[in-house]
Every structure is written in structure tokens, then in C-alpha cells.
Amino acid sequence: MAAGEAEGAGHARYTYRLRVSATARVGLEGEWGRCRWVWNECVARSKKAHTEGEACGPARLDRMLTRARAVTSWLAAGASVPQ
Numbered sequence: 514m515a516a517g518e519a520e521g522a523g524h525a526r527y528t529y530r531l532r533v534s535a536t537a538r539v540g541l542e543g544e545w546g547r548c549r550w551v552w553n554e555c556v557a558r559s560k561k562a563h564t565e566g567e568a569c570g571p572a573r574l575d576r577m578l579t580r581a582r583a584v585t586s587w588l589a590a591g592a593s594v595p596q
Contacts, residue, residue: 547588548591550588551578554581578593
């Protein structure tokens with residue numbers, strides 16, 4: 514018997530459905546779009562740095578995000594934590 518399994522214990526699965534208002538949906542989709550843009554920029558910059566033999570770690574990407582948020586109002590409109 515594996516650690517943490519009790520004899521005769523079953524498994525339960527729970528399914529939840531999140532229903533949001535139209536306003537919340539617009540906000541979530543906007544945040545998702547900003548996060549996707551940040552992700553794509555980080556991937557592109559990391560690939561470029563790798564091909565050029567540069568170091569490009571989390572600290573450098575974080576500084577790039579801070580600069581991008583300072584000059585891009587639609588990016589700054591979102592939350593910085595998920596970005």
C-alpha cells in the first residue's frame with residue numbers, strides 16, 4: 514500500500530463551474546490578453562538572447578516588464594502580479 518493511502522479509502526472528484534457576469538468576463542479576457550502578450554514577449558526575448566549568447570533570466574525579464582508597463586498604458590491597466 515502506498516504512503517498516504519488508507520485501506521478501503523476511495524477517491525472523490527469534484528467539478529466546479531465558474532459563471533461570471535459579462536463585465537467580469539470582459540475584465541478576465543483583457544487580463545488574459547495582457548498576460549499572453551507578456552508571455553510571448555518573454556519567450557521571444559529569451560530565444561533572441563539565447564541565439565546571441567546573452568544571459569536572459571527572470572530578473573532581466575522583470576526589468577523589461579517594468580519598463581514596458583511604464584510606457585504602455587494598456588499593459589499598465591492590468592495587474593502586475595499575473596503578468
